[in-house]
Amino acid sequence: MADIHILRQHGMTLPDARKAAFSWAEQAEAKFDMACTYEEGSTSDVCSFSRSGVSGTLTVDKSSFELSAKLGFLLGAFKDKIEGEIVKNLDALIAGKAPAAKKASTKKTAATKA
Numbered sequence: 001m002a003d004i005h006i007l008r009q010h011g012m013t014l015p016d017a018r019k020a021a022f023s024w025a026e027q028a029e030a031k032f033d034m035a036c037t038y039e040e041g042s043t044s045d046v047c048s049f050s051r052s053g054v055s056g057t058l059t060v061d062k063s064s065f066e067l068s069a070k071l072g073f074l075l076g077a078f079k080d081k082i083e084g085e086i087v088k089n090l091d092a093l094i095a096g097k098a099p100a101a102k103k104a105s106t107k108k109t110a111a112t113k114a
Contacts, residue, residue, distance in 0.1 A: 002076035004069040010094045014062045020093045021060040
């Protein structure tokens with residue numbers, strides 16, 4: 001198994017960071033057929049994502065985005081390419097330049113996370 005860990009600082013407010021993270025989840029669903037669940041907390045949110053061969057979380061708070069993912073054996077061979085695509089998409093969202101996703105079926109739940 002291969003692991004991916006990406007940490008990006010941002011200068012957004014928490015509500016704006018939430019919008020960016022939710023948009024990222026919508027794009028992951030639409031473009032990569034991920035199953036995403038988005039949980040809002042009082043100081044941070046967690047988006048859990050998975051599909052065959054990959055699972056992970058995107059955590060957002062008032063200052064950063066942190067993505068952690070585990071790739072299965074077959075996808076592990078493409079770790080560098082997958083990580084590069086994630087970095088590109090996440091950086092575009094932080095910069096506010098990413099297009100909105102067409103599919104909006106991300107399950108959004110309210111949860112209390114510290």
